[in-house]
Amino acid sequence: MASMTIRNIDDRLKQRLRIRAATHGRSMEDEARDILKTALAQQETPAGNLAATIRARLQPLGGVELELPAREPIREALDFSAS
Template identity: 70%
Template sequence: MASMTIRNLDDGLKQRLRLRAATHGRSMEDEARDILRAALATNEPVARNLADAIGTRLLSIESVELDIPPREPIREPPDFTV
Protein backbone atom coordinates (compact mmCIF):
# COMPACT_ATOMS: atom_id res chain seq x y z
CA MET A 1 0.00 0.00 0.00
CA ALA A 2 1.06 3.55 -0.63
CA SER A 3 1.43 6.24 1.98
CA MET A 4 0.97 9.99 1.73
CA THR A 5 1.97 12.98 3.82
CA ILE A 6 -0.22 16.08 3.84
CA ARG A 7 1.67 19.26 4.64
CA ASN A 8 0.37 22.75 5.54
CA LEU A 9 -2.95 21.46 6.82
CA ASP A 10 -5.01 24.25 8.37
CA ASP A 11 -5.22 23.92 12.17
CA GLY A 12 -9.01 24.25 12.11
CA LEU A 13 -9.32 21.50 9.51
CA LYS A 14 -7.03 19.21 11.52
CA GLN A 15 -9.12 19.87 14.63
CA ARG A 16 -12.36 19.03 12.79
CA LEU A 17 -10.79 15.83 11.43
CA ARG A 18 -9.65 14.87 14.93
CA LEU A 19 -13.14 15.45 16.36
CA ARG A 20 -14.80 13.56 13.52
CA ALA A 21 -12.42 10.64 13.99
CA ALA A 22 -13.12 10.59 17.73
CA THR A 23 -16.86 10.63 17.06
CA HIS A 24 -16.48 7.55 14.85
CA GLY A 25 -14.08 5.89 17.29
CA ARG A 26 -11.08 5.67 15.00
CA SER A 27 -7.75 7.32 14.29
CA MET A 28 -7.37 10.52 12.26
CA GLU A 29 -5.52 8.52 9.61
CA ASP A 30 -8.34 5.99 9.31
CA GLU A 31 -10.92 8.80 9.22
CA ALA A 32 -9.03 10.62 6.45
CA ARG A 33 -8.76 7.35 4.50
CA ASP A 34 -12.53 6.82 4.83
CA ILE A 35 -13.25 10.40 3.71
CA LEU A 36 -11.03 9.96 0.64
CA ARG A 37 -12.58 6.59 -0.15
CA ALA A 38 -16.11 8.03 0.04
CA ALA A 39 -15.23 11.14 -1.98
CA LEU A 40 -13.62 9.15 -4.77
CA ALA A 41 -16.21 6.35 -4.87
CA THR A 42 -18.57 8.35 -7.07
CA ASN A 43 -17.99 8.03 -10.78
CA GLU A 44 -19.33 11.36 -11.93
CA PRO A 45 -18.65 12.00 -15.60
CA VAL A 46 -16.21 14.84 -16.00
CA ALA A 47 -17.15 17.44 -18.60
CA ARG A 48 -14.56 17.64 -21.33
CA ASN A 49 -14.90 21.37 -21.83
CA LEU A 50 -16.80 24.42 -20.64
CA ALA A 51 -19.53 24.11 -23.28
CA ASP A 52 -20.29 20.53 -22.19
CA ALA A 53 -20.38 21.57 -18.52
CA ILE A 54 -22.80 24.42 -19.24
CA GLY A 55 -24.96 22.21 -21.45
CA THR A 56 -25.19 19.54 -18.78
CA ARG A 57 -26.18 22.06 -16.15
CA LEU A 58 -28.84 23.67 -18.39
CA LEU A 59 -30.55 20.36 -19.27
CA SER A 60 -32.71 20.55 -16.16
CA ILE A 61 -33.93 24.08 -16.91
CA GLU A 62 -37.01 24.59 -19.04
CA SER A 63 -36.35 26.36 -22.29
CA VAL A 64 -37.40 29.98 -22.69
CA GLU A 65 -38.23 31.50 -26.02
CA LEU A 66 -37.17 35.13 -26.27
CA ASP A 67 -38.44 37.54 -28.88
CA ILE A 68 -35.62 38.90 -30.97
CA PRO A 69 -36.30 42.54 -31.83
CA PRO A 70 -36.00 43.54 -35.49
CA ARG A 71 -32.77 45.18 -36.53
CA GLU A 72 -32.82 48.91 -36.97
CA PRO A 73 -30.80 50.95 -39.43
CA ILE A 74 -27.41 52.15 -38.26
CA ARG A 75 -27.54 55.70 -36.96
CA GLU A 76 -25.42 58.45 -38.46
CA PRO A 77 -22.05 58.91 -36.76
CA PRO A 78 -21.57 62.12 -34.75
CA ASP A 79 -19.90 65.08 -36.45
CA PHE A 80 -16.90 66.33 -34.44
CA THR A 81 -15.75 68.95 -36.94
CA VAL A 82 -17.43 71.87 -35.14
Protein backbone atom coordinates in the same frame (compact mmCIF):
# COMPACT_ATOMS: atom_id res chain seq x y z
CA MET B 1 -0.04 -1.03 0.86
CA ALA B 2 1.46 2.38 0.28
CA SER B 3 1.89 4.99 2.96
CA MET B 4 1.70 8.74 2.72
CA THR B 5 2.71 11.66 4.90
CA ILE B 6 0.79 14.92 4.79
CA ARG B 7 2.62 17.98 6.04
CA ASN B 8 1.55 21.53 6.86
CA ILE B 9 -2.02 20.74 7.88
CA ASP B 10 -3.82 23.67 9.45
CA ASP B 11 -4.27 23.21 13.22
CA ARG B 12 -8.03 23.79 12.95
CA LEU B 13 -8.31 21.15 10.23
CA LYS B 14 -6.34 18.66 12.32
CA GLN B 15 -8.59 19.37 15.31
CA ARG B 16 -11.71 18.80 13.20
CA LEU B 17 -10.26 15.52 11.95
CA ARG B 18 -9.47 14.46 15.51
CA ILE B 19 -13.03 15.22 16.66
CA ARG B 20 -14.58 13.49 13.65
CA ALA B 21 -12.42 10.40 14.22
CA ALA B 22 -13.39 10.29 17.90
CA THR B 23 -17.06 10.63 16.96
CA HIS B 24 -16.75 7.60 14.68
CA GLY B 25 -14.65 5.67 17.20
CA ARG B 26 -11.52 5.32 15.11
CA SER B 27 -8.04 6.76 14.74
CA MET B 28 -7.29 9.94 12.82
CA GLU B 29 -5.47 7.84 10.23
CA ASP B 30 -8.48 5.57 9.72
CA GLU B 31 -10.77 8.59 9.49
CA ALA B 32 -8.54 10.31 6.92
CA ARG B 33 -8.40 7.06 4.91
CA ASP B 34 -12.20 6.82 4.94
CA ILE B 35 -12.61 10.47 3.90
CA LEU B 36 -10.24 9.96 0.95
CA LYS B 37 -11.92 6.72 -0.09
CA THR B 38 -15.38 8.32 0.01
CA ALA B 39 -14.31 11.46 -1.85
CA LEU B 40 -12.51 9.56 -4.59
CA ALA B 41 -15.30 7.00 -5.06
CA GLN B 42 -17.64 9.69 -6.41
CA GLN B 43 -17.84 10.00 -10.17
CA GLU B 44 -16.69 13.34 -11.49
CA THR B 45 -18.87 14.74 -14.21
CA PRO B 46 -16.81 15.97 -17.15
CA ALA B 47 -17.00 19.64 -17.95
CA GLY B 48 -19.26 20.22 -20.92
CA ASN B 49 -20.46 22.99 -23.13
CA LEU B 50 -22.02 25.68 -20.93
CA ALA B 51 -24.53 26.80 -23.57
CA ALA B 52 -25.70 23.22 -24.19
CA THR B 53 -26.06 22.63 -20.45
CA ILE B 54 -28.16 25.76 -19.99
CA ARG B 55 -30.29 24.88 -23.03
CA ALA B 56 -30.89 21.33 -21.75
CA ARG B 57 -31.92 22.61 -18.34
CA LEU B 58 -34.31 25.29 -19.65
CA GLN B 59 -35.77 23.42 -22.65
CA PRO B 60 -38.48 21.59 -20.66
CA LEU B 61 -39.82 24.97 -19.51
CA GLY B 62 -40.64 26.00 -23.06
CA GLY B 63 -39.38 28.80 -25.20
CA VAL B 64 -40.27 32.39 -25.88
CA GLU B 65 -40.77 33.72 -29.37
CA LEU B 66 -39.27 37.16 -29.65
CA GLU B 67 -40.38 39.60 -32.31
CA LEU B 68 -37.40 40.79 -34.29
CA PRO B 69 -37.41 44.44 -35.34
CA ALA B 70 -37.30 45.21 -39.07
CA ARG B 71 -33.86 45.97 -40.43
CA GLU B 72 -33.16 49.53 -41.47
CA PRO B 73 -30.87 50.65 -44.26
CA ILE B 74 -27.29 51.44 -43.36
CA ARG B 75 -26.83 55.09 -42.45
CA GLU B 76 -24.41 57.36 -44.23
CA ALA B 77 -21.01 57.63 -42.56
CA LEU B 78 -20.39 60.86 -40.68
CA ASP B 79 -18.05 63.39 -42.23
CA PHE B 80 -15.45 64.59 -39.74
CA SER B 81 -13.44 66.65 -42.21
CA ALA B 82 -13.11 70.32 -41.38
CA SER B 83 -14.50 72.38 -44.27
